[in-house]
Amino acid sequence: MSDTDGKKDGWPLYEVFVRSKRGLNHVHVGSLHAADDAMALTHARDLYTRRNEGVSIWVVRSQHIAASTRDEKDPFFAPSADKVYRHPTFYDIPDDVPHI
Template structure:
């Protein structure tokens, strides 16, 4: 490798052999946060069981399996990047859900069930 002095900045490498400093490996604190959902038995809903950090989606599934299903509790695991979740705030409950309160036709008590309909 040859060096030259350019613009008074001292020795500067020239040619194709410019050394590149290695980037430090990302620490675990820099890994994205994932929310973990596990379905306990077939037919049941997935339930939020916790959070974890992982470098990518595949490792998040493996880590979730190791951490949250150690005793064969689950049959299915979902992992979702926390940054990809959009949620309402509990403080917004009244303005968000109030419009459905005045729509009585959405409540099953609005309808009369015929006597010959079983299991209702």
């Protein structure tokens, strides 16, 4: 199989996301090929958290990620502009709630 279909030597391509000790969100750090989910997690740990900077790892098969493109920006996000009730100005956030 070729790399163009997301596989190398028959192994699927995984996207790796790591949550660092400092951050609150998982951040995309790279990609790797693995035979299964468990192997992908093990390889991701070995490749992307060598200095103990991670507290959580996500691996997702690339073929399972659906994403919008820049060309779709206006038609894709425009419908949400008319829903002002979704804007954060309509919600009161308590002072004791961190990280929002």
